[in-house]
Amino acid sequence: MDIVIIGLPQSGKTSLFNALTQGKSDASGAAGGAGEMRLGVVKVPDPRLDYLAGIYRPRKVVPAEIRYTDLPGPEGMAKSQGISGRYRNILQSATAFLVVVRAFEHDAVPHPAGGVNPARDLETMLTELSFADLEVLERAATRLADQLNKTKPADRPTVVRHKDAVEKARAGLENGIPVRRQSFTDSERAVLVNYQLLTDKKIIAVFNTGEDAGELSIADLDIDTDLTRGVGEVSISARIEAELALMDAAEAAEFRADLELGESATSQVIRASYDTLGLVSFLTVGDDEVRAWSVPGGIPAVSAAGVIHTDFTRGFIRAEVIAYDDFYACGSMAQGRKEGRLRSEGKTYPVRDGDIINFLINT
Numbered sequence: 001m002d003i004v005i006i007g008l009p010q011s012g013k014t015s016l017f018n019a020l021t022q023g024k025s026d027a028s029g030a031a032g033g034a035g036e037m038r039l040g041v042v043k044v045p046d047p048r049l050d051y052l053a054g055i056y057r058p059r060k061v062v063p064a065e066i067r068y069t070d071l072p073g074p075e076g077m078a079k080s081q082g083i084s085g086r087y088r089n090i091l092q093s094a095t096a097f098l099v100v101v102r103a104f105e106h107d108a109v110p111h112p113a114g115g116v117n118p119a120r121d122l123e124t125m126l127t128e129l130s131f132a133d134l135e136v137l138e139r140a141a142t143r144l145a146d147q148l149n150k151t152k153p154a155d156r157p158t159v160v161r162h163k164d165a166v167e168k169a170r171a172g173l174e175n176g177i178p179v180r181r182q183s184f185t186d187s188e189r190a191v192l193v194n195y196q197l198l199t200d201k202k203i204i205a206v207f208n209t210g211e212d213a214g215e216l217s218i219a220d221l222d223i224d225t226d227l228t229r230g231v232g233e234v235s236i237s238a239r240i241e242a243e244l245a246l247m248d249a250a251e252a253a254e255f256r257a258d259l260e261l262g263e264s265a266t267s268q269v270i271r272a273s274y275d276t277l278g279l280v281s282f283l284t285v286g287d288d289e290v291r292a293w294s295v296p297g298g299i300p301a302v303s304a305a306g307v308i309h310t311d312f313t314r315g316f317i318r319a320e321v322i323a324y325d326d327f328y329a330c331g332s333m334a335q336g337r338k339e340g341r342l343r344s345e346g347k348t349y350p351v352r353d354g355d356i357i358n359f360l361i362n363t
């Protein structure tokens with residue numbers, strides 16, 4: 001899962017990236033500005049894995065991972081807000097965006113737009129994503145209209161179908177509805193995936209509240225709900241979290257208690273990401289490896305097997321499944337089997353969070 005951090009200049013993107021990745025890089029001033037793009041891999045904390053590792057004592061424990069990307073600051077951007085040509089392919093290949101919204105007051109860091117206004121900034125960012133998609137769809141529509149003139153009559157229906165899907169998405173966007181909230185037929189979807197549209201991606205707003213401001217919520221902002229429906233949200237102080245991320249666990253916990261901060265930014269952002277994306281984790285266990293895998297909640301067991309190895313899709317026989325809580329209550333697979341809590345499931349079984357799965361594969 002690739003999550004790209006976007007937001008207006010100086011909103012705290014690099015500070016958030018450092019908080020998430022416990023990066024040693026300096027987010028202040030020049031180092032957080034132009035130039036390099038940063039990629040960091042965050043292991044998803046999961047106490048279930050720790051418990052299972054204690055039982056199986058495997059050679060490896062592999063948590064699920066999320067990759068975060070921090071784009072260079074405004075000097076590196078071609079035009080507004082960075083949703084522009086230079087980084088378009090990175091934005092297009094993202095699974096979701098964290099949109100950092102400045103809510104902190106800080107005299108030394110004047111807001112580029114004059115004053116702190118989270119509603120305006122979030123709306124600006126969401127609108128920018130729509131504009132970027134509109135540009136792509138308009139160009140596609142023109143190209144397809146052109147192509148239609150040159151196409152043999154027999155092949156026209158395909159082009160027409162393609163063009164209609166593009167026009168439909170474009171009309172929806174012009175009415176202010178992001179592509180993720182428009183409804184399409186499967187065949188329209190199949191056309192539109194090719195464009196990797198930015199408003200088709202899930203979004204988590206990260207309000208960077210600074211030291212004093214309280215939590216912010218989208219519901220309290222004066223902003224077009226067509227844009228924000230389904231957008232996840234988190235309130236944190238990116239700078240404090242970036243500093244805490246550099247401390248050892250005990251020291252950070254002490255500061256957290258003193259400052260009356262809740263969960264770490266990493267935990268909050270990861271939870272919001274899972275919720276917004278509808279992801280769950282299933283677990284695999286063994287002497288060799290105990291591992292967590294993130295998949296969309298409810299995907300069929302055969303697809304979950306395919307996440308482990310593409311060959312597993314073809315060779316799928318069945319899945320032995322026990323819910324983590326049941327395993328915990330039983331203490332072992334053997335006991336789970338004895339008590340009938342270990343179930344045998346077929347290809348279509350919808351995978352749930354915390355399922356411990358043993359796939360039986362015909363190789």
Ligand SMILES: Nc1nc2c(ncn2[C@@H]2O[C@H](COP(=O)(O)OP(=O)(O)OP(=O)(O)O)[C@@H](O)[C@H]2O)c(=O)[nH]1
Nearest residue numbers: 009010011012013014015027032073106210238239
């Ligand atoms: N007071 C305060 N300052 C912050 C906070 N978060 C970030 N800053 C400051 O705001 C400035 C910009 O932070 P960055 O994390 O570099 O922001 P950015 O969005 O990566 O900036 P660019 O990449 O240049 O667009 C830095 O001077 C930070 O120290 C915060 O929560 N509180």
Ligand SMILES: [Mg+2]
Nearest residue numbers: 013014032073
């Ligand atoms: Mg930055």
